[in-house]
Every structure is written in C-alpha cells, then in structure tokens.
C-alpha cells in the first residue's frame with residue numbers, strides 16, 4: 001500500500017482528504033489525516049461573535065463529520081516531519097510513514113510575542129477575536145460596556161484574512177449606533193501599514209469608508225508593548241494610543257512544528273514554491289493554505305483555490321508527470337461594512353483589487369470594491385457553502401484562476 | 413518606469429522611487445537615496461542592515477521588521493533610530509530592493 005499523509009484537518013486538510021479519497025484507489029492508497037483538535041472551527045465566524053450575530057454553535061462542528069469514509073483520522077499533536085526518512089513523528093511516539101505529504105497546519109496567533117498583551121487586563125480590557133475564547137470573552141464584555149476608546153491594533157503582518165480588522169471596526173460602528181451609544185465610543189484603527197489596506201486602490205476606497213463612519217486611522221504604528229497601568233499601546237518610535245478596550249490582532253506565525261522540521265522561515269511559515277505549491281525542501285511534500293509563505297492573503301477562499309492546484313500537481317507527481325498546475329495567488333474576499341451591507345475584492349499575485357462586477361461582467365450580482373446589500377448576503381452565504389460544499393471538496397461556482405472579465409482598470 | 417541619476421549613474425526606478433534593477437545598486441547610490449530620505453550619513457550599521465535586507469530579498473524571503481530585529485545587526489528600536497519614520501519602507505528603498513509586499 002502507498003501512503004498519503006495530510007497534516008492538519010482544518011479548511012485545507014479537510015478539502016484534500018475528501019478530494020484525494022475520491023481520486024485514489026482504495027486498494028492502492030492509504031490516506032491518513034492528523035489534527036490535535038476534535039472540533040472544526042469556522043474561523044470567519046469569529047468576527048460575528050463579539051456582536052452577538054453568531055453563537056458558538058454556529059461556528060463549531062466535529063471534525064469527524066467532514067472526513068470521508070476510508071480516511072484514517074488521527075487525533076494527536078504533530079511533533080515534526082523527517083523529510084529525509086519520509087516520516088511524520090507524533091508527540092505520543094507514533095510514527096507515520098508516507099510516500100506523499102500534504103502540510104496544512106495553518107497559522108495561529110502568538111500574543112506572547114508582544115509584551116503586555118497578556119498582562120493583567122487580558123480578557124478584561126484587552127481581547128483578541130481570532131480564537132473562540134477571545135471572541136466569546138469580547139462578546140460578553142460588549143454586553144455591558146459603557147463606552148470609551150475602542151482601539152483595534154494589528155501587531156504585525158501577515159495576518160489571517162487581512163480585511164477582518166476593517167470589518168471589525170465597521171461592525172463596531174454599526175453595533176454601537178444601533179445601541180444608541182456611538183457618541184460614547186471613539187473607534188481607532190491602529191495599523192503598521194500606511195493606510196487601511198495593503199493594495200493601493202482598495203486602501204483608498206476602504207479608507208474612505210472608515211472616514212465616512214467616523215473611524216480614525218492611525219497609520220505606521222508598529223507596536224512594542226501594551227502598558228497595562230496606563231491603558232496605552234506604545235510603538236517602537238514612542239507613539240502612544242490610549243484605550244478603554246483594546247482589540248488586538250497579535251503576531252501570526254506558523255505552527256512551531258514547521259520550524260522543528262526545518263521546513264520554514266523565521267516565522268515558521270513553510271517555504272513553498274508560489275506557483276507549484278510544492279515545498280522548497282522536498283519533492284514529495286506539498287503545502288496548502290495559511291501555512292505556506294506565499295505572497296497572497298491567508299484566507300479560506302485562497303485555500304480553496306490553491307487546493308485545486310495542489311490536487312492537480314499531487315496527481316502529476318504521483319503519476320510521474322511534470323507539474324502542470326500553476327497557482328496565480330487568487331483571493332476573493334467579502335468585506336462586511338455594517339448595516340447589512342458588504343464589499344467584495346478579487347485579486348491575485350499580479351493584479352490588485354479593482355472595481356467592477358463579479359462574477360459576470362456588467363451584471364454581478366456582486367459589486368467589486370463597493371458597498372452593496374448583495375455582497376453582505378454573499379458573506380452570509382459563504383458560511384453555508386463552507387460547511388456544505390467547500391470542506392467536502394465539491395465544485396464551487398468560482399474558478400481557481402482570477403479573471404479580468406468584469407473588472408475596470410480606470411475608475412477610481 | 414522612470415529613471416533617476418544617483419552618484420552619476422542612471423538607475424531605473426518605479427513610480428514610488430524604488431529601484432527596479434537591484435544589480436544597479438552600489439554603496440554610493442545608497443548614500444544618495446538616503447540623503448533624499450533625510451538620512452545625512454550612512455554608518456557601518458546602516459550598511460550592515462542594508463546588506464542583510466539585500467541578502468534576504470535575494471533569497472526570496474518575506475521581509476519583516478521582526479526579522480530585521482533578530483538579524484544581529486540591530487534590534488527593532490535601533491532599526492527605528494537608523495531609519496526614522498517608516499523604517500522598513502525607507503530601508504528597502506535605500507537597499508535598492510522592491511517595496512516590501514509582505515502585507516497582503
């Protein structure tokens with residue numbers, strides 16, 4: 001029997017388990033997937049929890065429900081990969097041999113990287129919402145909060161879903177307007193970037209939206225520490241911003257397992273060929289999703305597009321053919337802007353987000369880079385599609401490669 | 413694409429003034445770009461950081477302020493003192509490499 005091992009049963013790992021089991025003959029191929037947790041979290045849903053829009057049960061389901069029959073699911077902590085020996089070592093001593101390996105261990109937040117985040121105000125006045133614990137604690141806090149300086153800070157790029165912090169402050173604006181206390185809440189968006197977003201045109205449009213909503217942008221702020229005594233965040237060049245409630249997006253890194261395996265860079269992101277999605281280190285290892293160090297967004301939509309390329313190239317490798325799949329970095333993100341509206345951006349390695357219509361030129365139904373009601377429904381629909389179509393590796397109605405159809409180059 | 417002349421040499425740059433051909437870089441070119449960015453004199457530490465950035469970029473690594481802070485040439489606070497304001501943007505411009513796109 002030949003062996004395929006998949007590390008991580010999150011978005012990417014689950015998609016691949018489904019696709020590969022369908023493709024590979026059961027008499028010839030054993031497929032094993034490993035994860036340390038029994039629950040699958042719909043991470044985009046973490047954004048909605050602080051505002052009481054989703055409950056925990058909307059975003060958590062057992063992982064086992066999504067792993068197909070005929071795939072071995074092992075719960076355990078991965079210690080490291082030994083690429084020379086084609087082995088995966090689990091912390092409890094189990095050793096898994098493989099012919100091919102897919103790494104989809106994602107990234108996570110490391111609050112300890114910034115002094116003071118986990119100080120005495122942690123989960124009292126300082127929150128993250130990139131974990132279920134953080135977003136739930138923040139939801140409880142908001143229930144009785146009487147207002148003050150609400151500061152959102154991005155510690156360092158890259159982060160998961162780079163638009164999520166923007167959505168957070170726009171949701172907060174709508175939330176406090178609806179509660180009749182917006183005049184008591186001062187919302188600040190404090191970022192190490194020089195504007196609202198990384199790509200110029202989207203930054204202009206999204207920055208404009210924040211301004212309209214009376215959300216102040218504090219750019220070029222690279223946090224050094226949180227001063228718990230005085231409720232301030234302090235940057236390396238000694239700027240200070242006061243907070244009554246700090247919502248932090250802490251430093252993101254890959255799983256330390258990547259570093260222990262010698263497969264990553266200094267942030268434990270796995271070194272990956274950005275076109276073939278193969279590991280730079282070993283020919284029989286592919287990297288899918290957030291874990292890869294490729295220059296595109298760390299987002300579920302990207303994982304989905306990339307999974308088609310990993311599938312194609314893994315099949316090429318298995319059948320001893322040259323790799324034909326070429327990833328273009330396609331990313332497609334709905335952006336919640338509050339009050340039942342949303343925006344949408346679609347881009348890749350070479351093309352920044354542009355205005356226009358999606359997916360059908362001139363028709364839509366989704367509007368690119370502008371606020372519409374339809375885009376908000378798109379995001380809500382995404383949760384349904386995530387659980388029912390995407391994880392199961394079924395066809396989605398959007399192509400893996402970005403298209404220029406429907407996009408306008410000169411509009412803003 | 414535009415051109416600029418530094419230290420008597422014609423250099424290709426993009427709209428924002430970042431060099432598009434890293435091989436055209438010399439220490440003299442760096443010193444002149446630094447002046448435009450408000451840094452009067454480049455010290456040995458400046459050059460060590462610039463060389464570190466050039467090497468990282470040539471290896472295809474994503475460049476972060478954190479990585480420079482761990483480079484052994486300076487810490488993050490020191491990096492801010494060397495290239496005041498927006499250190500990563502300034503330092504990459506002076507190092508003759510593309511503007512960092514680590515943040516997507």
Ligand SMILES: Cc1cc2nc3c(=O)[nH]c(=O)nc-3n(C[C@H](O)[C@H](O)[C@H](O)COP(=O)(O)OP(=O)(O)OC[C@H]3O[C@@H](n4cnc5c(N)ncnc54)[C@H](O)[C@@H]3O)c2cc1C
Pocket residue numbers: 007008009010011012013034035036037042043044045046047076077078079104105106107129130131160161164255257288289290291298299300301302303333334
């Ligand atoms: C607040 C928030 C909002 C978001 N919003 C959006 C959005 O609107 N749209 C969008 O497209 N994306 C969004 N995302 C991003 C999206 O959720 C991720 O990009 C996607 O889930 C990444 O999939 P993955 O398979 O790479 O990693 P994950 O789904 O994170 O899976 C990684 C798995 O690996 C396991 N693992 C890691 N290390 C080990 C180990 N050593 N041993 C055992 N198991 C291990 C983990 O337990 C985990 O189950 C959002 C994310 C967050 C946090």
